[in-house]
Amino acid sequence: MKRHGLMTKPMLLLGAISLSCAAQALTLHRDGGDLYASGVIQIGDDLALRAAHAQAPVQRLILVNSPGGALMASLRIARWLEDLRITTLAAGHCMSACSLIFMAGEQRQFASLPRHPASVIGIHGAYNARTGQASQAAAPLMLDYYRQRMGASYAAAIIEQAIVEMKDPSGFLVVPAMSTGPGEQRPQYCPSARAARHECTVHLQQSALSLGIVTRAETVSLAALPQAVTQAIETAAPPAAPSAFDTSAKASTLAQQLP
Numbered sequence: 001m002k003r004h005g006l007m008t009k010p011m012l013l014l015g016a017i018s019l020s021c022a023a024q025a026l027t028l029h030r031d032g033g034d035l036y037a038s039g040v041i042q043i044g045d046d047l048a049l050r051a052a053h054a055q056a057p058v059q060r061l062i063l064v065n066s067p068g069g070a071l072m073a074s075l076r077i078a079r080w081l082e083d084l085r086i087t088t089l090a091a092g093h094c095m096s097a098c099s100l101i102f103m104a105g106e107q108r109q110f111a112s113l114p115r116h117p118a119s120v121i122g123i124h125g126a127y128n129a130r131t132g133q134a135s136q137a138a139a140p141l142m143l144d145y146y147r148q149r150m151g152a153s154y155a156a157a158i159i160e161q162a163i164v165e166m167k168d169p170s171g172f173l174v175v176p177a178m179s180t181g182p183g184e185q186r187p188q189y190c191p192s193a194r195a196a197r198h199e200c201t202v203h204l205q206q207s208a209l210s211l212g213i214v215t216r217a218e219t220v221s222l223a224a225l226p227q228a229v230t231q232a233i234e235t236a237a238p239p240a241a242p243s244a245f246d247t248s249a250k251a252s253t254l255a256q257q258l259p
Contacts, residue, residue: 025039025040025041025042025044025045025048026038026039026040026041026042026045026048026049026066026069027039027228027229028048028049028052029226029228029229030052030055030056031226033056033057033058033059033060034058034059034060034062035049035052035053035058035060035061035062036062036064036225036226036229037049037061037062037063037064037066037101038063038064038065038066038229039065039066040066040067040068040069041066041068041069041070041073041074041077041097041098041101042069042070042073043070043072043073044073045069045073045077046073046076046077046080049061049077049080049081050080053084057084058084058086059086059087060086060087060088060089061081061086061087061088061089061101061105062088062089062091062111062222063088063089063090063091063094063098063101063102064091064092064113064225064229065091065092065093065094066093066094066095066097066098067093067095067096067098068095068096068097068098068099068122069096069097069098070097071097071100071126071135071138071141071142073097074097074098074100074101075100075141075145077100077101077104078100078101078103078104078145079104080104081101081104081105082104082106085106086105086106086107087105087106087107087108087109088101088102088103088104088105088107088108088109089105089108089109089110089111089220089222090102090108090109090110090111090119090120090121091110091111091112091113091116091119091222091225092113092116092117092119093119093120093122094119094120094121094122095120095121095122095172096122096123096124096172098121098122099121099122099123099213100142100145100146102121102213103145103146103149103150103213104149105215106215107215107216108213108214108215108216109214109215109216109218109219109220110177110178110179110208110214110219110220111219111220111221111222112177112179112219112220112221112222113222113225114222114223114224118176118177118179118184119176119177119219120174120175120176120177121174121175121208121213122172122173122174122175123146123159123162123163123172123173123175124162124163124166124169124171124172124173125138125139125142125162125163125164125166125169126138126139126142127166127169132169134166134167134169139163139164142163143159143160143163143164146159146163147159149212150211150212150213151212152212153210153211153212154211154212155206155211158173158187158189158203158206158211159173161173161189161201162189166191167191167192168191168192168193170192170193170194171189171190171191171192171193171195172189172190173187173188173189174187174188174189174190175187175207175208175211175213176208177208177219178207178208178209178214178217178218178219179218179219185207185208186202186203186204186206186207187202187203187206187207187208187211188200188201188202188203189201189203
């Protein structure tokens with residue numbers, strides 16, 4: 001299959017490549033057939049997810065407030081999840097590498113959280129966590145995966161703008177849940193967190209559904225988060241270095257800027 005061809009790329013060159021910038025691994029919490037995953041994606045998280053599924057099959061993977069993380073760990077998780085044919089839900093912000101894992105779901109939907117802003121997916125290119133420089137080697141891997149999962153809905157110009165043309169790691173294509181108002185559900189690309197409104201591109205004719213990011217427009221209502229997940233979010237450490245970009249703040253900022 002096409003996705004196995006990705007493994008022939010020079011993976012060793014991507015060891016330091018990140019799609020986010022903090023130092024904690026995913027926090028997992030099981031609730032029946034639901035597995036909640038929050039926080040930063042790191043090397044080894046694929047093994048933790050496999051172990052959780054081995055204990056009892058996961059029916060829904062609920063991604064809660066993840067700023068992203070390690071590119072190759074996220075791709076390994078995503079390729080494995082494809083074969084499980086499970087449902088993925090994005091609750092709160094699912095930014096950067098988190099979006100790759102979200103796209104692995106056979107069924108994909110946004111989820112709403114009590115007393116939280118509308119949920120968003122954030123897409124941008126990979127970069128070197130040490131230098132902050134964009135990774136040209138990683139771009140084809142990401143584009144190939146998004147193209148595969150979005151299928152006929154794949155909008156090359158929109159996705160490539162966020163990944164290939166990325167100059168600043170704080171730049172994102174932010175795709176909101178479709179349960180918000182008509183103007184607020186439009187995807188928007190801003191080249192950096194400091195971009196003025198007129199520097200951002202709003203895709204007025206697009207939505208999460210038309211781009212193939214979700215498979216259903218309806219937002220799933222989550223009555224409450226498990227206490228363990230709430231505690232993990234509240235006690236999450238800040239980014240490891242002042243120069244690291246906090247994608248959590250980016251998600252909130254761009255969501256508020258949407259017209």
